[in-house]
Amino acid sequence: MTNKSISIRDVTLHRLVMRLKDPFTTSFGTFQEKEFFVIEMEDDTGCIGFGESVAFSSPWYSEETVETNKHIIEKFLIPLLLESPIEHPDEVSKRFESIKRNNMAKSALEGAVWDLFAKRNKLPLYKALGGEKQQIDVGISIGIQPTAKALVHVVEGFVNEGYKRMKVKIKPGADYEMLKEVRKHFPDVLLMADANSAYTLKDINTLKKLDELGLMMIEQPLAHDDIIDHAKLQSELETPICLDESIHSLEDARKAVELGSCKIINIKIGRVGGITESKKIHDYCAQQEIAVWCGGMLEAGIGRAHNIALTTLPQFILPGDTAGSSRYWDRDIIDPEVTVDKGVIHVPNKPGIGYEVNREVLESFRLDKTVYSQKNLVTYKQ
Numbered sequence: 001m002t003n004k005s006i007s008i009r010d011v012t013l014h015r016l017v018m019r020l021k022d023p024f025t026t027s028f029g030t031f032q033e034k035e036f037f038v039i040e041m042e043d044d045t046g047c048i049g050f051g052e053s054v055a056f057s058s059p060w061y062s063e064e065t066v067e068t069n070k071h072i073i074e075k076f077l078i079p080l081l082l083e084s085p086i087e088h089p090d091e092v093s094k095r096f097e098s099i100k101r102n103n104m105a106k107s108a109l110e111g112a113v114w115d116l117f118a119k120r121n122k123l124p125l126y127k128a129l130g131g132e133k134q135q136i137d138v139g140i141s142i143g144i145q146p147t148a149k150a151l152v153h154v155v156e157g158f159v160n161e162g163y164k165r166m167k168v169k170i171k172p173g174a175d176y177e178m179l180k181e182v183r184k185h186f187p188d189v190l191l192m193a194d195a196n197s198a199y200t201l202k203d204i205n206t207l208k209k210l211d212e213l214g215l216m217m218i219e220q221p222l223a224h225d226d227i228i229d230h231a232k233l234q235s236e237l238e239t240p241i242c243l244d245e246s247i248h249s250l251e252d253a254r255k256a257v258e259l260g261s262c263k264i265i266n267i268k269i270g271r272v273g274g275i276t277e278s279k280k281i282h283d284y285c286a287q288q289e290i291a292v293w294c295g296g297m298l299e300a301g302i303g304r305a306h307n308i309a310l311t312t313l314p315q316f317i318l319p320g321d322t323a324g325s326s327r328y329w330d331r332d333i334i335d336p337e338v339t340v341d342k343g344v345i346h347v348p349n350k351p352g353i354g355y356e357v358n359r360e361v362l363e364s365f366r367l368d369k370t371v372y373s374q375k376n377l378v379t380y381k382q
C-alpha cells in the first residue's frame with residue numbers, strides 16, 4: 001500500500017431523489033421516495049471516491065434527516081476533513097469526534113474516503129477492509145402487507161427468486177397471525193421479524209407467542225433507545241433478539257451484549273458512523289461469538305456497494321438485507337447494477353467500491369449539486 005497521504009481537493013454533494021418501485025411500509029411509516037446525497041470526493045491526484053448518505057427525509061427511524069445531514073456535512077464535517085491530509089480512513093472518525101452523534105452524516109463522508117483510499121491503492125474495497133469472502137448471502141426485508149394472503153404471495157416471490165432469508169416487518173395487529181400463515185406455507189424458510197420498536201414490555205405475551213414460529217430472530221422489538229427492557233425481554237424469550245436502532249457504536253454493542261439485551265446485532269454503516277466503527281463492532285462480536293449481519297437503509301448502488309464490501313468480513317455469518325438493485329429501483333445509479341444469483345451476490349474485484357457510478361443516470365435523479373473546496377468553506381466557529 002502506498003504511504004502517500006490523501007489530500008482532499010474538493011467534495012461534491014449531489015442531492016438525488018429516487019422513487020422506489022413499490023412503497024415500503026414499516027411500523028413507523030411508509031417510504032415511497034428516497035432523497036439522499038451522493039458524496040463525490042476528489043484528491044490532489046485526481047482520484048475520486050464515492051459515498052452515500054442514508055438518512056431519510058423524516059426523522060422516523062432515527063433523529064437524522066436529509067436536511068440535518070446537509071447541515072452537519074457542510075458546516076462541520078467537510079471543514080474538518082479538509083483541514084489537513086489523511087493517512088488512513090481509520091482516522092476520519094477520530095477527526096469527527098468533536099461533533100456529537102450525526103453518525104449518518106459522518107459515515108457518508110467516511111465511505112467516500114474509504115473508496116478513495118482503496119482506489120489509490122488499487123484494491124477492491126472489501127480487501128482494503130480485510131474481507132475475504134468472494135460471495136455473500138443475502139436475504140430480503142419485506143414491508144407490512146395489508147393481509148396475510150398478500151404477505152404469503154410476496155414471500156413466495158422472493159423465495160422463488162432465491163433470497164436466503166425472509167425478514168417480515170411487524171407491528172401490533174400485524175404480527176403473529178400473519179407470520180403463522182407464512183410459516184404454514186414455508187415450513188423450512190429462514191424467517192425473522194423486524195418490529196422497528198413497535199412494542200413495549202406490556203406486549204410480552206404477544207412476543208412470547210412468536211416463539212412458536214421458529215424465527216431466526218426478532219429485530220428491535222422495543223424502544224429505539226433501550227437496552228434494559230430488551231435484556232428483560234430476552235430472558236423471557238427463546239427467539240434471539242437482534243438489535244438495530246439501539247446500537248450506535250462499539251460501546252453500545254458492548255453494553256448490550258454484557259447486559260444480555262440481544263444475541264445478534266444488525267450492523268448498519270450509517271447508524272454507527274462509518275466503516276471503521278462497523279469493523280470495530282464486527283471484531284468485538286467475533287470475539288464474543290455474537291453473530292452479525294448487514295442491515296439496509298433502502299440504499300442506492302453506492303451505499304449498497306459499501307454494504308457488500310463490509311459483509312465480506314468473517315463474522316457476517318447471517319444473510320443481510322443487501323438485496324439486489326432491482327428489488328428497489330427501475331434503474332440504479334451504478335454499472336453493473338447489483339444482481340443476486342441464487343441468494344448470493346458475487347463481490348466485485350475492481351478497485352474501490354467495485355461498481356462504476358453512471359453519471360447520466362445520477363444526473364437524471366439529481367435535484368441539485370454543491371461543490372466544497374478550501375475556497376468556499378462555510379465554517380461555524382464558536
Ligand SMILES: O=C(O)CCC(=O)c1ccccc1C(=O)O
Pocket residue numbers: 026061141194196244295296297298299321322323
Ligand atoms: O432493504 C433494506 O434496505 C432494509 C429495509 C429495512 O428493513 C429498513 C428500511 C428502512 C428503515 C429501517 C429498516 C430496518 O432495517 O429497520
Ligand SMILES: [Mg+2]
Pocket residue numbers: 194196219220244245266295
Ligand atoms: Mg431494522
